[in-house]
Amino acid sequence: MITTLLSVAAQSGLGDVGAKYLAAGLAIAIGVIGPGVGIGILGAGAMGAIGRNPEAAGSITTNMILAIAFAEALGIYSLIVAVILLFVV
Numbered sequence: 001m002i003t004t005l006l007s008v009a010a011q012s013g014l015g016d017v018g019a020k021y022l023a024a025g026l027a028i029a030i031g032v033i034g035p036g037v038g039i040g041i042l043g044a045g046a047m048g049a050i051g052r053n054p055e056a057a058g059s060i061t062t063n064m065i066l067a068i069a070f071a072e073a074l075g076i077y078s079l080i081v082a083v084i085l086l087f088v089v
Contacts, residue, residue, distance in 0.1 A: 024082040031078020038071040
């Protein structure tokens with residue numbers, strides 16, 4: 001099916017634009033799966049830790065937010081790659 005779509009796009013002269021949009025979409029879609037799962041695991045772990053030790057909620061929350069920022073940076077990198085694929089390549 002994909003080969004049929006690519007051959008039709010190549011005949012109409014839109015293959016480069018379509019491939020560019022497909023590559024950008026795949027870059028952002030695949031690139032945010034890891035950070036999304038990681039942030040979910042971080043949140044679940046932090047909530048479990050706060051449930052076990054409520055007195056340490058402040059330090060656990062601070063560490064969780066810092067770890068979420070590092071995980072979200074990977075998603076931002078994939079967004080930058082998608083924008084570069086759309087407008088530069």
